[in-house]
Amino acid sequence: MDAPEHRLPPGSAGFPAGFVAPPVGTGADKVNIGRLAQTLWRQKWLILGLTLVLWLPAVLLINAMTPLYSAFTVVVIDPHSNRVINIPSVSEPMGVFLDTVNTEVEILRSRDLSRRVVETLNLGQEPEYAAVVDKPGLLTPVLEEGRALLMDATAALPEPLSAMLTPPPRPAAPTGNTEEMETARLISAFQKNLRIIPGVQSRAIRITVEAKDPQLAARAANAVADAYLALQVEAKRKATQNASEWLQSRLDELRQDMTTTGRAAVEAMRSESGMVKGRDAPLVNEEMSALNAQLAEARTAHANAQARLRQLQSVQPGNPESLTGTDIGGDPLITGLRQRQTALSAQLAELRAQYGDRHPALARPTAELRELNAALATEVDRVVRSLRGEVEQQVAKIQNLSRRLETLRTESFDNLQADVRLRELQRQADASDDNYRRAVTRLKETQVLQALEMTPDVRIVSAAAVPVGPVGPGKTVLAGLAAILCGAIATGIALVRTSGQRGVYSSHQVEAVLGLPAVGIVPMLGRGRRSAGADDDRYSNTGGGDFAEAVWRLCARLHLVRNGAEPATAKGGEVVMLTSSVAGEGKTTLAVALSAFLADTGRRVVIVDCDTRRPTVHRLLGGNRPPKGLTDLLEGDATLDQVVQVDDRRRVAVIAAGRTVDRPQILLGSKAMLSLLVELAERYDVIVLDTPPVLSVSDALILAPLADRVLYVVRWARTASSLASAGIKQVRQVGGRIGGAVLSMVNAREHANLEYGTRPPSGRSYRLRRIG
Structure with missing residues (x-):
């Protein structure tokens, strides 16, 4: 018997009319600010929790910070000093230029001046400048032992490899005078707290010192100014003294040159030449x-x-x-x-x-x-x-x-x-x-x-006073910055967590990533629905639940509901195959629900369990596994009437998987399977094939060319888009006509937030009310 012609609904490439997937990649790479905001809003509790966890230790550390006090002294460059006598100085007064101010700033920052302040204030006795004894850490013995083991291991290796893997020697401890080393440490520590700020378009220079002790801050600022003035006076006095000593040593040489060398040479020249000035x-x-x-x-x-x-x-x-x-x-x-x-x-x-x-x-x-x-x-x-x-x-x-x-x-x-x-x-x-x-x-x-007494070219215009309040750290500002930083870190973690989710979350992703129209979005059956009584069928469309409404929309979009004006025998039965990428995606549940729903609408439906390795259709329908099934029929051990079991409650014909065989691929690809589908098409309006996952076994790929259309089931938020794309590609390669993708086991509220940017409206659901 010849295979029936595939009767697909109007449309191209197996897609239903009106469903065309948008071009992949056109807008996929663009950043949607609205969706990004929605993603962050969905992660708000995670972000707030991480921010709080990170911020509390930061606040504790900020509160534990020691307050700092700042005192400042202002000096002004004043080179126009009053002259007691009209004698030019050995060292001329400094000019008022930009480079002059910058030069004096560098002098104030010099280590020589800081050394004078350290010695004057005896900073080594201050608690905040006291030397900290380096104590070995808890892991120091372990690290030392590991270093020794590494040295022993590399010593046994060949020379080039040993030289590459041997750890570098430890830097030698600084040697020298202990007092000088301590002074150098104090100078470096003091310079970290010293701020020299030149005035903007002025001759003023601000000397600021920060310290944990307000008294010390004021004394240190005044000491810097005093040392700076003393340094200037000392430089002028030293220059004058050096000039005086040099002139004293040159007088004898000048006198000898004047009396002996100069005059004697003139007289000797005149006597030797015998000429008068201007002669001949x-x-x-x-x-x-x-x-x-x-x-x-x-x-x-x-x-x-x-x-x-x-x-x-x-x-x-x-x-x-x-x-x-x-x-x-x-x-x-x-x-x-x-x-x-x-x-x-x-x-x-x-x-x-x-x-x-x-x-x-x-x-x-x-x-x-x-x-x-x-x-x-x-x-x-x-x-x-x-x-x-x-x-x-x-x-x-x-x-x-x-x-x-x-x-x-x-x-x-x-x-x-x-x-x-x-x-x-x-x-x-x-x-x-x-x-x-x-x-x-x-x-x-x-x-x-x-x-005379030397006068410096700089004068103090504002001496440092003891500060009345700390200048830092700004705990409120730091706490705010810490909150912002912790929030940014938490947001980044949330974005990384979201980007690490590889599943498909919306119909937009189905169309953009998989290149298929999203023909259905089916919510997950809750535990309460699964444990319902006998009168409340979880696969029935009469209950008005979300699951039933989703199956109804799926049938409507696939044009599986018969039009009232169309005769039931206007066209032969249609073979609809359901498959997925991996197991556990709700494929069999959807196949059973789809069959039951179509049967309730008056259509003749048969569901064939083609998953001979893990048959579950009979279990979902609430019955025992029949003694004979599909494999028995294909091997000739049973007839079609013997393997077809009718579920009286749902009016669905069921062909179970049958006994387990070693190589089911041979049976599914045989002519017997093709003849079975032709015969079922003559008896029934819709033939639903429940097949194994595409990426697990090859059974679905063998049956895909025989189906009029293939529904590819993708589990919401769980199935990776790469796995779904790989399975769809394999189905297309064997000639399968994929009618669309169905998102299964969907969380309705989360999906609504992802799909439309808002949660579904609250209030009484729109359900059918029974009369009588």
């Missing part, structure tokens, strides 16, 4: 000036004659144009010859243009031009010889003048060098005298300044 210098200079003028004139004449000679030597006697621009020295004969040469050249050019080059009229002018060129060459040669003589004469004159000028220059250089040396010695002698007088004067002024 004017005459030599005047003679050198005259010779320089003559030498310049001779060089100019030589250059002019040389240029004329080169021009005349380049003249071509046969070419009249070569004399153009040539300096011939105003010779009238050459000038006349050139004029006649030019006229004959023009006449010949005119005759050639008129008669041609071979006409007899050209003979006479040509001969005259030839004679004229010879005469012109003779005259040019004469002028060239004359110019050569003139050039040689000028060269001799230049050489003679140069020799005389060189002699005068040597004599003048010797005299000038002697005069320069004499002047230099005289200047050195004068400078030695001036240096000695200045040194004596400055020494006396420095001795006067050293006797």
Whole structure:
């Protein structure tokens, strides 16, 4: 018998009409602020509980904090001090610049100044600065023993591996003077409590000290200011003392340089050179000036004659144009010859243009031009010889003048060098005298300044007073910040917990993640419903419960409820298969409820338990396991009438799983199974197949191509989306027609909050009321 044609409702790819899954990934990656707020609202008790658990210890720690007191002193840079005497100081007063204020701030922060304060206040005796004895922790012996074991274990390994795994040696304990180490510790501890704050666009500097003792805070702030002023006075006094000592040591050297070196050298130079200041210098200079003028004139004449000679030597006697621009020295004969040469050249050019080059009229002018060129060459040669003589004469004159000028220059250089040396010695002698007088004067002024009291360039404008109240820690602010931080941590934990849930929670996730329309959302049957009496059927639609209404919506959306205008035999029976990814997803319960509901509406329904490994349909219907079932029918040990059991209460025909076989896949994929479905389609309107999970065994994959539509059951909040996607992919690969996904065992209130952002309205439920 041939297999019946699949009769699916109108729609594409097995989906019911009107149900098209939205494109996966279009909005899945976008952050929905509203849903995020809903997620946090659902986790509000967890967030509040974690926040409280974390916040209480933080509040206890904040309350246990020791209060801190702060005292401050204000100093102002005041470099305009009153002068008692008009003597410049050795160290000039500081200028009022931005870098000056910053420099003084760094001086106030220096360790040298902090050392003075530590020694002045004897901070080592204060309780809050007392040294803390490092006690070994509870785990120190264990860690030391573990370190020793690790050292022994690595010693037995090869050299490269041993070097890599051997723990580094412990840092050596600091060595040195114990007193110096203690002082360094006190300085570091004091600097942590010291705040130096420069004023904004002012010369004021605020010195703030924090301490647990208010008296100590005030004393320390004033001590810093006093040490700062003393440091300035000491620096000025030390600079003046060093200057005085240096001047005293230089006086003897200056005196010796003035009397012996300076004056003696001038007199010795004058005696050696035998010259008076300025002797013979004017005459030599005047003679050198005259010779320089003559030498310049001779060089100019030589250059002019040389240029004329080169021009005349380049003249071509046969070419009249070569004399153009040539300096011939105003010779009238050459000038006349050139004029006649030019006229004959023009006449010949005119005759050639008129008669041609071979006409007899050209003979006479040509001969005259030839004679004229010879005469012109003779005259040019004469002028060239004359110019050569003139050039040689000028060269001799230049050489003679140069020799005389060189002699005068040597004599003048010797005299000038002697005069320069004499002047230099005289200047050195004068400078030695001036240096000695200045040194004596400055020494006396420095001795006067050293006797006077030094005044610092900084003055205290506000001394530190004992603070009346603590400045920190701000316990209220810290408690608020701790609450915010703990709330953020608790929120993060809640978000991590929520993101770690891999289940499917709403129809939106079904459509976006699984790519299937959510055709049904079935709530969980409570324990009270499962223990109801015989008159109250948990699978009946007449009770008006949430479960029955959910099954009704599922049938309506799948078009399984017969239209009243349509004959019952208008089309053959439809095979509906229910499966899931893993066990325990409520698949069998839904199959039984769906069958019972359709039977109550008047449709002929048969449910086939195809899960031969773990059959449960008969147990859910409240009966015993029949002796014969599906496996017996497929193996030929029973007929269809023998295996079909009718539940009189629900008017549902049931085919149990039958006895257990070793390889049920062979039976489910046989022709007998196909023939069974064809025969059931002729007898019944709806054939419901309850199959095992897809990812557990292959039975459902064998039956999927034989069904008209497949309903994929996904347990709410439990089945991971990755498992559901994997199962759906396998069903599609074998040709199964998946009509949609059903969310089973749903918590109605939680689902409403997830799906719509609000809980369902409270009050009396909308139930059917029985009449009579």
